[in-house]
Amino acid sequence: MRPRALAGAGATALGAVTAIAALVIGTTAGHAETVPSSAYGIAAEGPVPIEPMPYVESTDGSRQENSAFTLPENPLVSLEVAKVVAEEEAASAELLNLGLVPGAELPEQLSSLDEPLQQLMSGLEPACQADNPAAAVNEAIGDVLPGQIVDQLDPEQLCASITAGETPALVSIELVKVACDATSGSVEIANVAMLGQQVQIPPLEEETPILPENPLVTITANKQTTNDDGSFTVVGLEIDLGDGTEVITLGSATCGFSEPDEPEKPTAPPPTPVTTGLPVTG
Amino acid sequence: MTSQDNSRTPRGDSASTRLAYVLTGVVLVALGLVAVLVLSAGADPVTGKPAANTKPAKLSSLVESTTHTRLDRAPRDPRPQQATEGWIVRPTKVIAIHDAPGGRTFGKVGPKQIGETWLPVIAQRDQWTQVLLPSKPNGSTGWLRSAHLKREYTPYLIRVHLSSMRLELFFEGREMNSWTIGIGKPDTPTPIGRTFILGSIVDPNQRYSPIILPLGAHSDTLDSFGGGPGTVAIHTWPTTDVLGTASSNGCIRVPREALNQLTKVPLGTLVLVDQG
Numbered sequence: 001m002r003p004r005a006l007a008g009a010g011a012t013a014l015g016a017v018t019a020i021a022a023l024v025i026g027t028t029a030g031h032a033e034t035v036p037s038s039a040y041g042i043a044a045e046g047p048v049p050i051e052p053m054p055y056v057e058s059t060d061g062s063r064q065e066n067s068a069f070t071l072p073e074n075p076l077v078s079l080e081v082a083k084v085v086a087e088e089e090a091a092s093a094e095l096l097n098l099g100l101v102p103g104a105e106l107p108e109q110l111s112s113l114d115e116p117l118q119q120l121m122s123g124l125e126p127a128c129q130a131d132n133p134a135a136a137v138n139e140a141i142g143d144v145l146p147g148q149i150v151d152q153l154d155p156e157q158l159c160a161s162i163t164a165g166e167t168p169a170l171v172s173i174e175l176v177k178v179a180c181d182a183t184s185g186s187v188e189i190a191n192v193a194m195l196g197q198q199v200q201i202p203p204l205e206e207e208t209p210i211l212p213e214n215p216l217v218t219i220t221a222n223k224q225t226t227n228d229d230g231s232f233t234v235v236g237l238e239i240d241l242g243d244g245t246e247v248i249t250l251g252s253a254t255c256g257f258s259e260p261d262e263p264e265k266p267t268a269p270p271p272t273p274v275t276t277g278l279p280v281t282g
Numbered sequence: 283m284t285s286q287d288n289s290r291t292p293r294g295d296s297a298s299t300r301l302a303y304v305l306t307g308v309v310l311v312a313l314g315l316v317a318v319l320v321l322s323a324g325a326d327p328v329t330g331k332p333a334a335n336t337k338p339a340k341l342s343s344l345v346e347s348t349t350h351t352r353l354d355r356a357p358r359d360p361r362p363q364q365a366t367e368g369w370i371v372r373p374t375k376v377i378a379i380h381d382a383p384g385g386r387t388f389g390k391v392g393p394k395q396i397g398e399t400w401l402p403v404i405a406q407r408d409q410w411t412q413v414l415l416p417s418k419p420n421g422s423t424g425w426l427r428s429a430h431l432k433r434e435y436t437p438y439l440i441r442v443h444l445s446s447m448r449l450e451l452f453f454e455g456r457e458m459n460s461w462t463i464g465i466g467k468p469d470t471p472t473p474i475g476r477t478f479i480l481g482s483i484v485d486p487n488q489r490y491s492p493i494i495l496p497l498g499a500h501s502d503t504l505d506s507f508g509g510g511p512g513t514v515a516i517h518t519w520p521t522t523d524v525l526g527t528a529s530s531n532g533c534i535r536v537p538r539e540a541l542n543q544l545t546k547v548p549l550g551t552l553v554l555v556d557q558g
Contacts (some may be wrong), residue, residue, distance in 0.1 A: 022499055081523070113310040135547070265368075266434045266435060266436040267434065268370060268400065268435065268437070268548030268549070268550065269548065269550060270545065270547070271397060271545070272482070273483060274396060274481065274482065274484070275483070275484045275485075275486060276484075276485065277487050278349070278483055278485060278496055278510055279487070279488075279507060279508035279510030280494055280508075280514065280517070281501050281512055281514055281530065281532035281533045282489075282490070282530060282531050
């Protein structure tokens with residue numbers, strides 16, 4: 001059975017706030033307003049930029065779909081399928097079989113991050129050959145990637161793959177599913193593996209830190225934002241490499257809204273002249 | 283004995299006992315009525331505050347606000363050059379005019395005067411609506427209970443600039459047209475301030491304009507004119523040489539084309555007269 005985590009209550013509460021904000025905006029605007037819904041599978045900002053893709057937007061409320069089976073060649077992220085949908089007051093993004101830093105090597109553009117990664121990798125090899133490999137491996141990982149998630153890694157298994165010369169992805173995820181509607185947002189993530197080993201992730205409350213602060217990679221799940229135009233964005237995973245050097249967004253759904261037309265003002269008709277005597281000042 | 287039997291009046295009751303029951307009922311009803319009257323007179327049912335006048339307004343004793351009357355206790359227009367949102371109201375029956383929300387009554391206004399009564403809304407507070415009034419003095423306003431008003435919207439606004447002798451017609455905030463006009467002479471000037479189109483009349487006694495649009499304003503210098511109360515109006519004139527001159531007794535003389543458009547403007551539409 002897949003370990004799944006659903007973000008529910010927090011998203012619903014924020015969604016309600018969003019809906020109220022939208023109502024207020026509509027009232028003061030005084031006319032019909034449509035804010036589009038949109039979604040994308042992946043985007044990255046930093047030395048290795050990736051434009052949002054596949055991207056989809058619904059400006060008139062009609063259902064729009066897009067999908068991708070490959071990504072532009074890049075050393076950061078791989079995936080097998082990305083499907084995005086946008087429609088009236090709803091949007092979703094679904095990503096299958098994601099790999100983050102699939103070769104466990106950072107590209108040249110991110111050389112500043114290479115040090116902690118190399119520290120991790122170079123520290124693991126001697127750790128695996130130590131008298132007490134488990135303690136040594138945990139120490140080597142803990143120096144770079146602290147936190148409960150990493151504690152779940154099995155040192156023996158990790159050493160076996162390193163000895164065999166395999167280079168597992170830093171992080172791999174089988175499914176990331178993000179959705180929003182008029183009042184709520186949700187994030188579903190299944191089968192997360194780090195360095196080739198499956199790890200349990202905590203329940204995805206809003207802004208759940210899956211990997212807390214560290215010099216190599218921080219991962220935040222279920223990030224929710226109310227935008228200036230009143231729309232509401234849910235991001236499945238935000239991956240921050242090197243403390244903001246490269247930020248990768250995986251699965252983003254933005255739900256817009258349509259304000260109903262302002263109730264028609266009962267416009268007064270032209271007057272019917274009355275025949276009467278009223279001396280005016282002429 | 284059944285319960286049904288218990289509910290019946292005993293056959294043995296005397297006439298005096300029945301009379302006592304009836305009298306007791308009458309007294310109780312009368313006491314209730316008195317209590318209601320005291321409560322309604324002592325406190326405003328909307329604000330809950332004690333009413334300034336302890337007796338309910340007697341409409342029959344109040345002067346109706348029309349172009350022929352004067353209500354000196356009417357509050358002055360607080361913003362005589364400000365455009366409104368375009369809401370206009372018509373009383374659904376003859377109702378009292380108050381000097382403040384829940385305040386003292388000083389007049390009354392009904393659904394009809396020249397034609398239908400439509401008054402521009404200049405303020406709203408709780409269940410009260412402040413309007414411009416058609417009676418003297420210029421700039422008179424009053425508060426009406428919103429519950430007794432029909433509410434509509436006029437997309438038009440008329441601006442009259444005396445120095446440049448121009449009249450501008452706006453629709454939904456955009457200027458549709460403007461014309462050179464004739465205005466009042468220096469000794470009978472067109473009054474400045476915020477007023478409104480009070481009526482649309484065909485006056486069989488006048489030949490200078492096919493339709494006359496009386497405003498809610500009056501000449502400041504002529505108490506009466508031609509047998510009327512000195513009502514200022516918009517109308518045409520038989521000759522065009524009056525346009526661009528200050529030659530009237532206070533009225534605003536416009537070209538025929540302007541009148542054709544202005545007669546389509548709903549009653550209650552705001553007319554802002556300034557010195558510009």
